[in-house]
Amino acid sequence: MDREPKEALAALEALLFAAGEPIGVGRLAQIMEIERPAVWQLLEELKEVYAQPGRGLTVREVAEGVQLVSKPEFFPLLSRLGKNREVRLSNAALETLAIVAYKQPVTRSEIEGIRGVSVDGVVNTLLDLGLICEAGRKQALGKPLLYATTAKFLEIFGLKDIASLPGLDSIRDSRQPEAEAVTLFGEQED
Amino acid sequence: MALSVKVEAFEGPLDLLLELIEKNKLDIYDIPMAQVCRQYMEALERLPVFDMELGSEFLLLGSTLLYIKSRLLLPKQTGGDEEDEEDPREKLVAMLLEYRRFKELAAQLLDRQRAASLYYSRPALYSALGEKTLEPLPLVALLQALAAVLDESGEALGYIEPQSYSMEEKMEEILHLLRQARQGLDFARLFDSGSRAEKVVSFLGILELLRLGAVRISQSRAFGPIYIFPKEAENG
Numbered sequence: 001m002d003r004e005p006k007e008a009l010a011a012l013e014a015l016l017f018a019a020g021e022p023i024g025v026g027r028l029a030q031i032m033e034i035e036r037p038a039v040w041q042l043l044e045e046l047k048e049v050y051a052q053p054g055r056g057l058t059v060r061e062v063a064e065g066v067q068l069v070s071k072p073e074f075f076p077l078l079s080r081l082g083k084n085r086e087v088r089l090s091n092a093a094l095e096t097l098a099i100v101a102y103k104q105p106v107t108r109s110e111i112e113g114i115r116g117v118s119v120d121g122v123v124n125t126l127l128d129l130g131l132i133c134e135a136g137r138k139q140a141l142g143k144p145l146l147y148a149t150t151a152k153f154l155e156i157f158g159l160k161d162i163a164s165l166p167g168l169d170s171i172r173d174s175r176q177p178e179a180e181a182v183t184l185f186g187e188q189e190d
Numbered sequence: 191m192a193l194s195v196k197v198e199a200f201e202g203p204l205d206l207l208l209e210l211i212e213k214n215k216l217d218i219y220d221i222p223m224a225q226v227c228r229q230y231m232e233a234l235e236r237l238p239v240f241d242m243e244l245g246s247e248f249l250l251l252g253s254t255l256l257y258i259k260s261r262l263l264l265p266k267q268t269g270g271d272e273e274d275e276e277d278p279r280e281k282l283v284a285m286l287l288e289y290r291r292f293k294e295l296a297a298q299l300l301d302r303q304r305a306a307s308l309y310y311s312r313p314a315l316y317s318a319l320g321e322k323t324l325e326p327l328p329l330v331a332l333l334q335a336l337a338a339v340l341d342e343s344g345e346a347l348g349y350i351e352p353q354s355y356s357m358e359e360k361m362e363e364i365l366h367l368l369r370q371a372r373q374g375l376d377f378a379r380l381f382d383s384g385s386r387a388e389k390v391v392s393f394l395g396i397l398e399l400l401r402l403g404a405v406r407i408s409q410s411r412a413f414g415p416i417y418i419f420p421k422e423a424e425n426g
Contacts (some may be wrong), residue, residue, distance in 0.1 A: 072309055091201050133325075159302070
């Protein structure tokens with residue numbers, strides 16, 4: 001595409017506005033008919049523009065994509081307008097979500113093994129909220145369902161991707177040798 | 191007791207145990223079992239009785255604690271290569287440590303969620319443009335969709351009452367029929383009606399009657415009709 005640079009920037013801004021939800025850079029490149037590095041370049045420029053005083057928006061990298069959002073300093077102001085779409089989670093739900101996030105894919109009984117209580121209700125709540133999803137079945141006795149986190153989880157918790165979960169390395173390193181059968185992120189070699 | 195806790199506030203037995211250990215500043219790697227057992231049991235007594243499910247999980251850990259305590263009281267097994275005599279608390283400690291780590295991670299997640307919620311965003315405006323991200327759906331949603339389709343086509347999904355037949359009853363019934371038909375009963379007629387399950391039970395009933403010697407079966411030629419006769423009619 002041989003647009004004027006300024007025009008491309010405006011186009012990207014309009015796209016991000018219409019997308020609303022996090023959108024992948026690959027998809028932006030496809031729509032704008034330019035290369036990915038060019039999209040990244042434009043995103044950097046857009047961020048610089050938004051960093052100027054007098055702008056209320058910013059671009060954040062979240063859920064394996066980018067998203068146009070309001071600047072966090074306007075949160076108190078925007079709260080007066082109305083509450084942010086927030087998902088209130090109980091401690092039980094948060095603990096269960098943490099286990100799914102760090103150990104995914106994981107079965108219900110594996111979650112129960114860690115929490116020491118039945119998790120049926122909590123798992124169903126998280127499924128209903130769209131924070132976790134079914135992710136196949138484990139090749140084990142009874143072929144139990146496996147659960148993993150969703151893109152919505154990443155968005156709500158402001159995570160770029162699963163690899164950017166805080167403290168993920170400590171969980172990986174401490175994994176017992178017996179648990180290595182769980183091919184977690186498919187990249188573990190040690 | 192010095193320790194006062196609201197059991198309702200606990201997520202589960204491990205949570206309660208962890209709280210006891212932390213409140214009393216105990217060494218998680220060297221848990222004084224007698225003290226922990228006593229306090230755990232006291233906390234159990236304050237459990238609301240109505241939640242059977244949760245209650246049983248609290249009891250399960252309680253019994254584990256008592257078991258560990260009893261193991262510690264017993265003299266160590268001597269003889270054999272008991273060099274690596276395992277501390278009975280080891281497994282419990284591993285469970286507690288893992289649970290505690292996920293509790294901490296859950297707290298970190300909550301922090302992240304709070305930080306992320308400072309950004310306001312809007313839902314997508316482009317669904318009319320076609321391409322919509324496919325969200326992973328639970329199986330339940332698929333079943334509901336199927337049920338809705340079946341509903342529209344008028345084929346209501348009904349509940350099928352289970353039917354059970356007892357072989358004793360069938361045997362009685364066959365004997366009753368035989369008493370009325372001394373000339374013999376057409377084997378095929380016994381299977382004229384009834385569900386598959388009922389037919390199976392009838393057949394088993396006949397086999398059992400044969401085994402008991404209560405009936406006799408005869409067939410005049412190959413592939414001809416089979417007749418069942420009562421044994422006592424023959425004798426008497």
